[in-house]
Amino acid sequence: MPLKLFKATPFIYSGPDFKSLPCGVISDVVSHRGRQFERFLPITVSSIENNHVTDRLFCFSFFYVNSNGELVLFLTHPCWLSDISEKSFLIDFLLANVEEIARSIDSRFIEVEFHDKVISKIAFPTSLSHLSYDLDKIHIQRDELSILTRHGFEEETAILCYEQKIFDTEKLLREKFHSLSKDYIVTSTNSTRLQQIKEKKKMLPIRSYTLSNEMPFIASENLPVLPNTVFIAHNENDIVGFIRWFPNLLELLQTDSTPTPLLFPYVLKIHPFKHGKIFEWSLKTENTELFAALLLHILQAMKRQGLDICQITNVCDKHSFIKNFLEHYGFQKIHRMKVLRKKVT
Amino acid sequence: MKVLDCILLHPTTHFRISPYEERLRYVIMPMGYIASADLLEREGYDVRIFHTGLEHMCNPYFTEEEMFRRYEAPVVGIDLHWYSHAYDAIRLAKLIKQVSNAFVVLGGFTASYFAEEILSSFNCVDAVICGEAEVPLLELMKHRVNGDPREVPNLLYRDGGSIKRSRRRYIATMQDLDQLDFSNLSLLENWEKYIKLTCENDDLRPKFKTQGWICIGRGCSVNCTYCGGGKSAYRNLTGHGTPIFRSKKKVVETLAAFEDRKISCAYIDFDPYQSRRKFYHELFAMIRQEKIDISSQFLLWSLSDKQLLRNFKRTFNPLYSTITLSPESGSEYIRKLNKGFYYDNVALFHWLNHAKDEMIPIELYFTSGLSWETKDHFEDTIQLGRKIVKDYPMVVSNVCNPIIMEPGCPRFVAPKEYGISLKFRRFADFYDTYERFANGLPIRSSLGYETNQLSETEIIQLSQRFNELVTTYDDYINAC
Numbered sequence: 001m002p003l004k005l006f007k008a009t010p011f012i013y014s015g016p017d018f019k020s021l022p023c024g025v026i027s028d029v030v031s032h033r034g035r036q037f038e039r040f041l042p043i044t045v046s047s048i049e050n051n052h053v054t055d056r057l058f059c060f061s062f063f064y065v066n067s068n069g070e071l072v073l074f075l076t077h078p079c080w081l082s083d084i085s086e087k088s089f090l091i092d093f094l095l096a097n098v099e100e101i102a103r104s105i106d107s108r109f110i111e112v113e114f115h116d117k118v119i120s121k122i123a124f125p126t127s128l129s130h131l132s133y134d135l136d137k138i139h140i141q142r143d144e145l146s147i148l149t150r151h152g153f154e155e156e157t158a159i160l161c162y163e164q165k166i167f168d169t170e171k172l173l174r175e176k177f178h179s180l181s182k183d184y185i186v187t188s189t190n191s192t193r194l195q196q197i198k199e200k201k202k203m204l205p206i207r208s209y210t211l212s213n214e215m216p217f218i219a220s221e222n223l224p225v226l227p228n229t230v231f232i233a234h235n236e237n238d239i240v241g242f243i244r245w246f247p248n249l250l251e252l253l254q255t256d257s258t259p260t261p262l263l264f265p266y267v268l269k270i271h272p273f274k275h276g277k278i279f280e281w282s283l284k285t286e287n288t289e290l291f292a293a294l295l296l297h298i299l300q301a302m303k304r305q306g307l308d309i310c311q312i313t314n315v316c317d318k319h320s321f322i323k324n325f326l327e328h329y330g331f332q333k334i335h336r337m338k339v340l341r342k343k344v345t
Numbered sequence: 346m347k348v349l350d351c352i353l354l355h356p357t358t359h360f361r362i363s364p365y366e367e368r369l370r371y372v373i374m375p376m377g378y379i380a381s382a383d384l385l386e387r388e389g390y391d392v393r394i395f396h397t398g399l400e401h402m403c404n405p406y407f408t409e410e411e412m413f414r415r416y417e418a419p420v421v422g423i424d425l426h427w428y429s430h431a432y433d434a435i436r437l438a439k440l441i442k443q444v445s446n447a448f449v450v451l452g453g454f455t456a457s458y459f460a461e462e463i464l465s466s467f468n469c470v471d472a473v474i475c476g477e478a479e480v481p482l483l484e485l486m487k488h489r490v491n492g493d494p495r496e497v498p499n500l501l502y503r504d505g506g507s508i509k510r511s512r513r514r515y516i517a518t519m520q521d522l523d524q525l526d527f528s529n530l531s532l533l534e535n536w537e538k539y540i541k542l543t544c545e546n547d548d549l550r551p552k553f554k555t556q557g558w559i560c561i562g563r564g565c566s567v568n569c570t571y572c573g574g575g576k577s578a579y580r581n582l583t584g585h586g587t588p589i590f591r592s593k594k595k596v597v598e599t600l601a602a603f604e605d606r607k608i609s610c611a612y613i614d615f616d617p618y619q620s621r622r623k624f625y626h627e628l629f630a631m632i633r634q635e636k637i638d639i640s641s642q643f644l645l646w647s648l649s650d651k652q653l654l655r656n657f658k659r660t661f662n663p664l665y666s667t668i669t670l671s672p673e674s675g676s677e678y679i680r681k682l683n684k685g686f687y688y689d690n691v692a693l694f695h696w697l698n699h700a701k702d703e704m705i706p707i708e709l710y711f712t713s714g715l716s717w718e719t720k721d722h723f724e725d726t727i728q729l730g731r732k733i734v735k736d737y738p739m740v741v742s743n744v745c746n747p748i749i750m751e752p753g754c755p756r757f758v759a760p761k762e763y764g765i766s767l768k769f770r771r772f773a774d775f776y777d778t779y780e781r782f783a784n785g786l787p788i789r790s791s792l793g794y795e796t797n798q799l800s801e802t803e804i805i806q807l808s809q810r811f812n813e814l815v816t817t818y819d820d821y822i823n824a825c
Contacts, residue, residue, distance in 0.1 A: 001553045001554070001609075001664070002607075002609065003609045003638050003639065003640060003662045003664055003665075004638065005664075006662060006663070006664045007638065007662065019741045020741065021553065021664075021665075022663075022664075022665055022666065022667045022706035022741050023543075023554075023642075023665070023667060023706075023708070023741060023742060024543055024552055024553045024554025024556070024609075024610060024665045025543070025552045025553060025554075026553065038550070038551065041551070042551075042553060052605070053607055055607075256704045257663050258663050258704050259663065259664055260706070261704075262738075263704075263706055263738055263739040263741065264701065264704050264738065264739055265738055266701070267704070
C-alpha cells in the first residue's frame with residue numbers, strides 16, 4: 001500500500017489484524033471449499049516513465065464468501081495517486097489484472113464499491129469494507145462508472161446514508177412517540193452480551209446492508225463495544241431489535257494522523273466527536289415505534305457525549321420502510337454508494 | 346556466460362523441516378554490502394550482488410551451480426556477518442572452488458572474529474577481511490593481480506602453508522562513511538523483491554510495506570552482556586573506540602533515494618548515546634524540510650524524552666511508522682546487570698505514556714536467558730508484558746525470544762564472569778549447528794549456552810511461556 005495513498009486520501013483501517021498494519025503486514029485467511037488463502041490484496045497500478053516508477057492508481061481489495069457461499073473478490077473505490085491522465089487505460093489494466101487474480105483463485109464474482117454521490121461530510125465507516133476513506137479527499141469521477149459498465153459490471157445494489165441534527169431528530173421523534181410500547185424494553189449492551197446474541201440478531205429480517213452473513217467477515221467485527229453504542233430491544237422471549245453506532249473516527253485524522261486509531265482506544269473516550277454514525281441495525285418486523293425507540297436511545301447517548309450530527313448508513317435503496325421513516329423524520333440523503341458486480345468468465 | 350570483476354554473495358540460513366521442505370531464515374543483508382559493491386562500481390569494476398536465499402525464493406529451481414554457469418568472476422566475496430550464516434557461507438565457498446578458480450574472500454563480524462580458525466580449517470577460503478570491509482575490498486581488487494596482499498588493509502590471508510595478516514589497518518572515519526552510498530540497490534539481483542523482505546525471517550508473501558535498512562553510523566557506547574556489536578566488540582573487531590555517525594546530509598540523501606525506489610519504511614537502528622539525541626532532532630528537521638515521504642521503524646536503544654517522540658511523529662508518514670524498544674527483562678535487577686542502557690519500570694511506563702499521548706505504535710522485545718536470570722525473575726517479565734498489553738493497546742508487538750550466543754559479546758569472551766557455560770566456543774561449533782539445521786539433523790545446542798540458573802531447554806520454554814500468556818486480542822477488548 002503506497003505511502004502516498006495515506007497523504008492523498010487519508011483512511012482508517014479497522015479490520016482484522018489492525019494492530020499489524022503499522023508493521024506492514026495484515027494477515028487474515030479466507031477458507032473456501034477446503035482451500036485457504038490470504039484475504040487482503042492491496043493493488044497498486046504504476047507506470048514507468050524515464051526509468052522512474054510512478055504510482056498511479058490504488059485499489060484495496062479482498063476476498064469474502066457471500067451469503068450464497070460464493071467466493072467474491074471485492075474492490076473498494078479505486079483511488080488516484082497522481083494525475084488522472086490515461087484514466088480509461090489504467091482502469092482497464094487494473095480490471096484485467098483483477099480478473100486474472102479472481103480466476104487464479106477460482107473466484108467467480110468481482111464486486112466494486114463505487115462512491116456515486118457525496119453531498120456532505122461522511123462519517124466513519126464510509127465503506128462496506130474495513131477500509132474507510134475520508135470521502136472529502138477522494139476524487140470521484142462519475143465517468144469511471146461508465147468504464148466499469150463497459151467492462152460488464154452491473155449495479156447490484158445502491159447503499160444510502162442519511163443524516164440529521166441530533167437535536168432536531170430527537171425533538172421530532174419525542175413529539176410523535178411520547179409514550180412507547182411496553183411490549184419490549186431497550187437496553188444498552190456490552191461486548192460479552194453482543195457475542196451471545198450474534199446469531200440471534202442475524203435472524204432478524206429487516207436489517208442494514210452487509211456484504212455477507214457468513215462469518216467470520218463482518219465489517220464491524222473488530223470495533224470495540226464502547227459504552228452506550230449498542231442497544232438491544234427485547235421482549236420476554238426474544239430479541240426484536242438491534243442498533244449500533246460508532247463515533248466518527250475520521251475526525252481524528254485532522255488532529256492525530258493515524259490510519260489505525262483503534263490502537264488508541266482511550267482517545268475514543270476523550271475526543272470531542274461531532275458526528276456519530278449508525279451502521280448496523282435490525283428489526284423483527286417493520287415496526288416504526290420499535291425503530292423509533294432504538295433510535296431515541298442512540299440519540300440520547302450521542303447527545304450525552306456532546307455529538308451534533310447523527311448519520312445512518314447501510315440503508316439499501318430497496319428498503320422503503322427505513323427510507324420512508326428516515327425521510328419522514330427529516331433525515332437528508334447525503335451519500336450514495338453503488339455495489340457493482342460482474343461474473344468472471 | 347557473463348564475466349564480472351567481482352561477485353558478492355549473500356548466504357542464507359537453511360532449515361530443513363522435512364525431506365521435501367526447507368525454510369529460509371536470516372534473509373537480511375548487512376548494510377555495508379551494498380556500499381561495498383557501489384564503491385567497486387564507482388572505481389570501474391563490474392560487480393553484482395546475488396542474495397542466494399532471495400534467488401531461491403524467486404525461483405524454486407534456482408541452484409548456485411546454475412548461477413555460476415551464467416556468471417564468472419575472478420573474485421567472489423561472501424558476507425559472514427551473522428553467525429547464523431556460518432555453514433552456508435562456507436558451503437558457498439566450497440562450491441565456488443569446485444566450479445571455478447575464483448579468489449574467495451569473506452567479511453563481516455563473524456568472519457572477522459573467527460578469521461584464523463576459518464582460514465586454518467577451510468581451504469576454500471583464501472582470505473578474510475577483518476573489520477570494516479568497503480575500502481579493503483577495493484584495495485584487494487587493485488592488488489590482486491601482481492600486487493602485494495600485505496598492502497590490502499585488514500586482510501588475513503593464506504600464503505602457502507601459513508596464514509598472514511596484512512600490515513595496514515583501515516578504520517573508517519566519518520568522512521569515509523560519507524563517501525559510501527548505501528542506497529544503490531540496483532547492484533543487487535532482484536532488488537525489487539529484496540525490499541519486500543521486512544524482517545530477518547521473512548519471505549515473499551504479499552505484504553503492505555517495503556523496507557530499506559539505512560546506515561546512520563557505526564559502533565556503540567556501552568556493553569550489553571549478550572551483544573556481539575557492543576563497545577568492546579566493536580573496538581576489538583573494527584578498531585572503533587567510540588561510535589561514528591554519517592553526516593545528516595548523507596542520511597537524508599539515502600532516504601530520498603529510498604523514496605525514489607518506492608521503499609516505504611526506513612529501518613533505523615543506531616542510537617548509541619542516550620544523552621546526545623540532538624543528531625536525530627536535526628536529522629528529523631532536515632527530513633521534514635526536504636519533504637521526504639517515508640515511514641520509519643525506529644529502534645531506540647534507551648528511553649527518550651517526549652520531544653523526540655513528538656518530532657518522530659511529525660517527521661515520518663504514520664502508515665508504517667513504529668518505535669521499537671527492547672527492555673529485555675521485567676526484572677529491574679536483571680536489566681541493570683545485563684543492559685548497557687538501564688532504566689527502571691517506572692521510567693519505562695512514563696515513556697510508554699508519552700508514546701501513547703503522541704499516538705505512536707510501539708514494538709517491544711523481551712528475552713530469556715539473561716545472565717543471573719532465574720525463573721522468578723522471569724515472572725517479572727511476564728507480569729510486565731501482561732501489564733503492557735492491558736494498559737498500552739498501541740503496543741503492536743510484544744514478544745519474547747531466547748538469546749542466542751553471539752561471538753564476541755562479553756558473555757562469550759568471559760563466560761564465567763557472567764555465569765554462563767558455553768556450548769559454542771569455536772567457529773566449528775556454529776558451523777556444525779547450522780549444518781545440522783540445513784540437513785534436518787538433531788542438534789546438540791541451538792542457543793550455544795546455558796546459564797548457572799537455567800538450562801537451555803528452560804530458557805527456550807520461558808520465552809514460549811511469555812508468548813503464550815501475553816498478547817491476546819481479548820486483552821485489547823478489555824483495555825477498551
